[in-house]
Amino acid sequence: xxxxxxxxxxxxxxxxxxxxxxxLRHEGRSxxxxxxxxxxxxxxxxxxxxxxxxxxALTHLHADHVTGIPGLLMLVAQGGPRRPLGIVGSDxxxxxxxxxxxxxxxxMPYPLAFQSLDPAGGSFRDAHGTLSxxxxxxxxxxxxxxxxxxxxxxxxxxxxxxxxxxxPGPLRAALQRGESIVVDGRRVASADVVGPPRPGRxxxxxxxxxxxxxxxxxxxxCDVAIVEGMFRAHHADQAREKGHLTAVEAATLAAEAGVxxxxxxxxxPRYDDAELxxxxxxxxxxxxxxxxxxxxxxxxxPLR
Amino acid sequence: xxxxxxxxxxxxxxxxxxxxxxxLRHEGRSxxxxxxxxxxxxxxxxxxxxxxxxxxALTHLHADHVTGIPGLLMLVAQGGPRRPLGIVGSDxxxxxxxxxxxxxxxxMPYPLAFQSLDPAGGSFRDAHGTLSxxxxxxxxxxxxxxxxxxxxxxxxxxxxxxxxxxxPGPLRAALQRGESIVVDGRRVASADVVGPPRPGRxxxxxxxxxxxxxxxxxxxxCDVAIVEGMFRAHHADQAREKGHLTAVEAATLAAEAGVxxxxxxxxxPRYDDAELxxxxxxxxxxxxxxxxxxxxxxxxxPLR
Numbered sequence: 384x385x386x387x388x389x390x391x392x393x394x395x396x397x398x399x400x401x402x403x404x405x406x407l408r409h410e411g412r413s414x415x416x417x418x419x420x421x422x423x424x425x426x427x428x429x430x431x432x433x434x435x436x437x438x439x440a441l442t443h444l445h446a447d448h449v450t451g452i453p454g455l456l457m458l459v460a461q462g463g464p465r466r467p468l469g470i471v472g473s474d475x476x477x478x479x480x481x482x483x484x485x486x487x488x489x490x491m492p493y494p495l496a497f498q499s500l501d502p503a504g505g506s507f508r509d510a511h512g513t514l515s516x517x518x519x520x521x522x523x524x525x526x527x528x529x530x531x532x533x534x535x536x537x538x539x540x541x542x543x544x545x546x547x548x549x550x551p552g553p554l555r556a557a558l559q560r561g562e563s564i565v566v567d568g569r570r571v572a573s574a575d576v577v578g579p580p581r582p583g584r585x586x587x588x589x590x591x592x593x594x595x596x597x598x599x600x601x602x603x604x605c606d607v608a609i610v611e612g613m614f615r616a617h618h619a620d621q622a623r624e625k626g627h628l629t630a631v632e633a634a635t636l637a638a639e640a641g642v643x644x645x646x647x648x649x650x651x652p653r654y655d656d657a658e659l660x661x662x663x664x665x666x667x668x669x670x671x672x673x674x675x676x677x678x679x680x681x682x683x684x685p686l687r
Numbered sequence: 688x689x690x691x692x693x694x695x696x697x698x699x700x701x702x703x704x705x706x707x708x709x710x711l712r713h714e715g716r717s718x719x720x721x722x723x724x725x726x727x728x729x730x731x732x733x734x735x736x737x738x739x740x741x742x743x744a745l746t747h748l749h750a751d752h753v754t755g756i757p758g759l760l761m762l763v764a765q766g767g768p769r770r771p772l773g774i775v776g777s778d779x780x781x782x783x784x785x786x787x788x789x790x791x792x793x794x795m796p797y798p799l800a801f802q803s804l805d806p807a808g809g810s811f812r813d814a815h816g817t818l819s820x821x822x823x824x825x826x827x828x829x830x831x832x833x834x835x836x837x838x839x840x841x842x843x844x845x846x847x848x849x850x851x852x853x854x855p856g857p858l859r860a861a862l863q864r865g866e867s868i869v870v871d872g873r874r875v876a877s878a879d880v881v882g883p884p885r886p887g888r889x890x891x892x893x894x895x896x897x898x899x900x901x902x903x904x905x906x907x908x909c910d911v912a913i914v915e916g917m918f919r920a921h922h923a924d925q926a927r928e929k930g931h932l933t934a935v936e937a938a939t940l941a942a943e944a945g946v947x948x949x950x951x952x953x954x955x956p957r958y959d960d961a962e963l964x965x966x967x968x969x970x971x972x973x974x975x976x977x978x979x980x981x982x983x984x985x986x987x988x989p990l991r
Contacts, residue, residue: 395758396725398732420758421700421725428702446757446791453750454699454724479790486783487750 384409384532384584384684386607388676389425393613393649394447396421401678402447403649405609407530407586410511412437416528416588422451423458429679433459438469441476442591443525452480457489467496473524474499500526512583517600519592521626527592529601532583543576584684590649594632602640606684609676610637612647615662630662634669646676688713688836688888688988690911692980693729697917697953698751700725705982706751707953709913711834711890714815716741720832720892726755727762733983737763742773745780746895747829756784761793771800777828778803804830816887821904823896825930831896833905836887847880888988894953898936906944910988914941916951919966934966938973950980
């Protein structure tokens with residue numbers, strides 16, 4: 384499981400600073416969070432293929448989060464027929480994707496699987512993990528996302544298995560699957576040699592919001608979180624007015640949630656790279672595990 | 688009068704190669720030709736303001752020519768209220784712009800002035816020049832554009848004015864304006880001291896087409912032409928199949944039209960920069976005044 388930021392820009396794409404977007408890869412499939420104008424360019428610059436793209440999760444219907452969709456769908460189309468590509472977003476986001484495709488009439492050799500989101504929150508679960516969402520506080524209806532890996536089976540104690548005289552092979556496999564076995568006339572339960580299920584890893588994507596309960600819930604205990612840090616502290620009034628987070632507010636949320644590693648994204652185009660160093664320092668004074676996101680750096684999500 | 692290419696890419700934006708688009712500046716106003724995904728980025732990289740943007744002329748409704756529109760309209764909106772911005776394109780292009788704005792609901796503190804194009808060709812004239820269009824041959828209805836500066840007044844011969852005893856001042860100004868005057872009881876006509884009107888300069892923007900009469904008419908006698916050179920000669924079959932020009936076909940059109948300087952654009956993403964050198968050479972073997980367009984280079988259009 385890893386995360387790669389494609390850009391950290393907010394509001395509009397700038398030279399050398401693509402718009403905020405992130406790719407989460409897990410079990411050979413990937414989820415793209417947000418897709419503003421130009422997101423396909425860093426995808427290509429990082430040689431990040433789209434063959435394994437499972438879904439695109441979109442936070443809200445503002446141009447800097449969605450207008451890269453037609454180009455990305457056409458890039459995926461280059462690969463020819465394939466399994467459905469998920470479009471995960473609010474009703475109005477899904478309508479935008481449908482209608483833009485209808486207006487531009489581009490070739491789609493694969494189906495889109497629209498997954499319309501209940502604005503009050505919810506989740507989709509599959510064998511590998513759960514994608515959940517919560518409402519955020521922005522100028523338009525907005526959600527943040529959280530992906531939780533399915534709990535992994537407990538650790539198998541080879542030492543205890545040997546002490547109990549269980550030979551390597553099918554009997555140990557049955558125990559690992561949670562079954563009981565009989566060896567030398569004795570019944571051995573799975574729990575005798577297998578520990579409790581281990582919690583899955585967790586990644587959150589939270590941008591375009593004020594501090595709120597939804598953001599707190601999404602960030603809670605995350606291993607890696609991508610969090611908006613749009614403004615420096617002296618522009619806190621603009622953050623409030625426009626429904627965004629300052630980097631300090633993002634760091635405060637990350638610290639309260641016990642986030643393992645928080646990556647700031649969606650920074651204001653008013654700041655040049657030198658000023659972003661100062662923005663990062665303001666955040667790190669509050670929470671040392673916060674850093675400015677670096678596009679195309681691979682962020683591994685370590686096993687717990 | 689000058690031209691600045693913002694990108695020369697065709698089909699999709701690539702790292703380091705923005706999509707084909709060109710800015711024509713004349714008499715303090717500018718016209719943007721085409722606006723694919725990411726066009727606003729080189730505009731900013733070149734510090735090319737949008738305050739003087741008069742209109743956006745769009746060749747056809749393919750994503751690589753129009754999906755930068757929402758971002759560009761929002762960039763223009765940053766400047767606050769202003770005079771109307773022209774949107775010049777076919778009915779379906781204008782509908783796309785209208786409906787995309789309606790879907791994304793972004794703030795527009797200025798009006799759009801839609802100028803819907805007759806697919807058979809036509810022109811808009813104002814005090815400074817004439818923007819005309821002609822149908823091209825592509826997979827969907829497509830037009831190319833030509834901008835002709837209004838004819839400039841004829842040259843005033845100071846030598847002849849002095850020989851006729853006309854003093855500097857209002858009498859000479861009247862002659863320059865085309866009026867007749869009386870000096871020392873003699874009638875002097877404008878044509879006695881002012882030469883014939885001089886033709887205005889001319890720029891063409893021709894992309895996404897096969898060689899055709901429309902392309903020929905648009906390029907005829909141009910000082911500067913931006914012309915698609917999408918494919919190398921050995922991919923000529925694909926150019927025919929997909930409705931595009933090879934660089935050699937572009938050079939042939941430019942040579943036949945007597946173009947002063949032709950800039951190749953809309954090159955295929957399959958070619959890396961090294962291969963584009965070969966594409967340029969193929970074109971130059973046919974017409975030495977053809978070159979590969981270089982984004983953000985200022986191309987002056989010299990007075991005739």
